[in-house]
Ligand SMILES: Cc1cc2nc3c(=O)[nH]c(=O)nc-3n(C[C@H](O)[C@H](O)[C@H](O)COP(=O)(O)OP(=O)(O)OC[C@H]3O[C@@H](n4cnc5c(N)ncnc54)[C@H](O)[C@@H]3O)c2cc1C
């Protein structure tokens with residue numbers, strides 16, 4: 635698929651959960667997005683030379699809409715969070731490989747923090763294919779959870795660090811009870827969460843090839859030229875997250891050499 639550069643119009647800005655901003659943008663590029671793909675978004679904050687990568691959290695191809703859900707961590711996201719209805723933002727994409735979603739097995743999505751963004755669109759695509767879908771979702775506290783109403787037709791299990799909703803502790807504590815049989819597993823969140831998921835799978839004899847992770851790591855160009863997004867490949871060498879991912883089968887990654895990425 636060819637990535638396109640295009641201005642999108644912001645239709646709506648909202649704060650769907652504590653620490654989260656949602657921008658709904660109008661763009662014909664919505665029709666080309668596969669769940670898990672991302673855009674390189676131009677930000678005009680002083681000193682921010684590079685575009686910033688953001689997953690298309692969801693799309694509505696019929697109405698030409700793309701939703702982005704993100705938190706403010708620095709200059710670029712601060713600028714983006716200040717956009718309002720009627721503003722224009724410049725998108726390059728859709729980029730990278732999305733999730734492989736065909737098949738009939740039950741699906742279990744494991745989300746940590748802002749990693750939940752990508753599961754709005756993914757869970758719609760999975761349930762739309764008739765796949766039984768469970769979401770295990772962890773956040774720091776109840777106020778930072780995206781409302782369950784955003785995930786219709788799914789079963790949701792929650793975990794919070796402070797115990798204010800669901801299990802008191804890490805989302806990975808929910809894995810053993812939720813993942814039974816031959817489910818396909820989709821994950822996005824802080825690197826320690828992904829590493830813990832992989833360790834759990836190894837202990838539980840779950841094949842890593844059944845797990846796809848969206849690896850949201852710092853990126854320079856987003857299109858395979860700067861080599862800034864290298865990810866250690868199982869068996870040696872490196873992959874490029876922006877081209878071989880961001881959605882990558884967990885068996886292809888050398889997890890002992892993965893360094894912390896985003897959503898920490
Ligand atoms: C493929 C892909 C998809 C992504 N999708 C999303 C998404 O849907 N929603 C979302 O919120 N983010 C997403 N991210 C992360 C997002 O790109 C970064 O948060 C963003 O680039 C930060 O830009 P900035 O200019 O605000 O911060 P910078 O000025 O670049 O960074 C400021 C400081 O914050 C740290 N930092 C940067 N990003 C994060 C983060 N996310 N969490 C914690 N610390 C951080 C940096 O290391 C630095 O110390 C995605 C990243 C990738 C690679």
Ligand code: FES
Pocket residue numbers: 852853854855856857858859860861862863864874875876877
């Ligand atoms: S971000 Fe430049 S090569 Fe991947």
